[in-house]
Amino acid sequence: MNREKQDPQGNDRMLREEERIIVFMPLQKNVPEPRSDWQPTACPKCGQRCWLDPAGYEEVKKIYGGRAIQVRCTECALREK
16 A cells, blocks of 8 residues: 655655654653653644653654654554554
């Protein structure tokens, strides 16, 4: 199946599903006491309160730098896949 979505960076091309990288963020309601290096944030899709692991996110950018990287709360990420 070759599903396509609009490029989130606004480029005039469609992204194939396999080009998209989704970083899961734990929801604060599920993880009330995060690791000390996690930062509170909100899901850009639904607005729920989440935790972002900055070191993990930077590692994903290093590995998949040329792809569209999106962050989502766990619920939104699972719905999109």
